[in-house]
Amino acid sequence: MSNEHHVRMAAEMKERLKVDELEDNIDDLEDVVEDVFPILILTVLISFLLLVLVLLRLYMRWSVPNPSHNKMEGKTVIITGSTGGIGKATALELAKRGARVFVTGRDLHRAEAVARSIRKKTGNPRVNARHLDLGCLHSVKEFCDDFHRTEKFLHVLINNGAYMGPQAETNDGFEKCFGVNYLSHYYLTHLLADKLKKNAPSRVINVVSTAYTKGSLDLNDLELSMHYDIYGAYCRSKLAQVLLNVESHRQMFSSCVWCFGVHPGACSTDLMRDYPGMYGNFLRTFSRFMFKSPEDGCQTIVYCAVADKLRDHSGKIFANCQVLKTSDKVIDKTLAIDLWKVSARLCGVDIKLPDEDEPWVPDTHDDNEDSVINTKVSSEVNKKSQ
Numbered sequence: 001m002s003n004e005h006h007v008r009m010a011a012e013m014k015e016r017l018k019v020d021e022l023e024d025n026i027d028d029l030e031d032v033v034e035d036v037f038p039i040l041i042l043t044v045l046i047s048f049l050l051l052v053l054v055l056l057r058l059y060m061r062w063s064v065p066n067p068s069h070n071k072m073e074g075k076t077v078i079i080t081g082s083t084g085g086i087g088k089a090t091a092l093e094l095a096k097r098g099a100r101v102f103v104t105g106r107d108l109h110r111a112e113a114v115a116r117s118i119r120k121k122t123g124n125p126r127v128n129a130r131h132l133d134l135g136c137l138h139s140v141k142e143f144c145d146d147f148h149r150t151e152k153f154l155h156v157l158i159n160n161g162a163y164m165g166p167q168a169e170t171n172d173g174f175e176k177c178f179g180v181n182y183l184s185h186y187y188l189t190h191l192l193a194d195k196l197k198k199n200a201p202s203r204v205i206n207v208v209s210t211a212y213t214k215g216s217l218d219l220n221d222l223e224l225s226m227h228y229d230i231y232g233a234y235c236r237s238k239l240a241q242v243l244l245n246v247e248s249h250r251q252m253f254s255s256c257v258w259c260f261g262v263h264p265g266a267c268s269t270d271l272m273r274d275y276p277g278m279y280g281n282f283l284r285t286f287s288r289f290m291f292k293s294p295e296d297g298c299q300t301i302v303y304c305a306v307a308d309k310l311r312d313h314s315g316k317i318f319a320n321c322q323v324l325k326t327s328d329k330v331i332d333k334t335l336a337i338d339l340w341k342v343s344a345r346l347c348g349v350d351i352k353l354p355d356e357d358e359p360w361v362p363d364t365h366d367d368n369e370d371s372v373i374n375t376k377v378s379s380e381v382n383k384k385s386q
Contacts, residue, residue: 056290060266063296064320068307072099076153076199077305078192079103080134080185081161083110085269086207086301088118089294090158093302095122100153104132104143104161134161134184136171137347144191154195156305159185159241160207165274167228174346175223181237186244186340187347193252200256201311205304206245208238208261208317213327215239217335219342230275239329242317243336244343249315250336251353260304261317263324266290267297 077094081087083105091101095118103118105111111129118127130146133139147154163180170179189204196202215235224233242261249259268291272283303321304310317324330336337353344351 053290060290060292062320063265063292063299064322066093066299066303066306067321068303070097070306070308072097072306074098075155076100076151077102077156077158078147078154079158079160080132080188081105083107083114085271086264086267086294086297087158087160088114089298090160090301090305091127092118092121093295093298094156094305095119095124095127097306098124098126099156100126101128102147103127103129105129106131106133106135106139133171134180135163135176137184137187138171140184140187141191144188147192148195151195153199154192155199155202156205157189157192157196157203158205158207158301158305159189160301161185162207162237162271163274164234164271165230166276167224167233175228175233177233177237178222178224178240181234182240182244183343183346185241186343187349189244189248190344190347190349190351193257196257197252197255202257203305204245204248204252204257204259205301206241206248206259206261207301208241208245208263209234210263210319210324211235212238212242213329215329217243217339219338222342240339242326242330243339245317246315246330247336247340250333253314258311258314260310260314262301262304263317263319264297264300265292265319267292267294269294269297 072094075098077091077099079087079091079094079101082091082103088103091103091114095101101115101118101124103111103115105114108129108131111131115127115129119125130143131139132143161180161184163176165176168176170176170184172179174183185206196204211231212235215232215238217236217239224236245259245261248257252259266287268287272280272287274280275283300318300321304318307321313323317326340351340353
């Protein structure tokens, strides 16, 4: 009995030792978990954030290649702000298609260098450089006078140049964002309208942004004297551009000049080069990694310049080569006309608005541009015969 008792006691001691050892192991494991768990959570969070950034980058950089392969031989194109970014990429794409391209910028030497580079890359000798400072209406007038004097043709006008930065004034004393992004393009379109009509069918492409939906326009405070916000001023200028696109369509559609707004998406360009402070540095760094390239961003602009059967979409906004739904903000025809009148007064030009009771609307029953041109020509011939 004593031997059995001793054996039983020994077994019980072994069991207690195993339990004590297991408890010690559990305590050690708990210590390890306490040390590793924060690192594990941090790793999971970082991985999740990286995944979100990658998916966001894919979304922001997503673009549709231009489905139209039409050539542009015999066509003349003016592109504002084309010494870099989307404008330069657009000039390159249209030059590849054989267009006669005018690269414009406030720095003529830089514009000439860009034109030489495009000629070399494309083998197209019909790429020219012209001085055009969008911050000076006198420069816009000089450019148009020179263009009328030396050139017979103009088929596509692309209003692309833009400014985004601290509050400043143009040479004419206008708030710079409004003056560069909108008013100079209004004046340029007005001065070149007759040339576009003579070379119809022709097109005006306004490079806008969906940021216009966040903009507000007070015609009594164009200088933003009450409050200036960099992004707010930019949104306001883009709203004005969208209104310009709509009103240009209304006034020039009957002359076979189609007007399109294009939202290129968030692109890595020099637009934010003047954005101040650490936030500006962050935006520039963020855009280089997250935003689409100018080559991708220009695809819809090129599409609206070359594609067929877009007549019925004149006055609308495109993104990724598709028509976007227009915000209710630009449905107000009264605001568009009032802005047009104010702009004419600021630029010192006389305007004649079309009959507001009979707005020019696309004929949705005929997609053939030639039929519109033939109708226009026939009416002119009939007038002459009478």
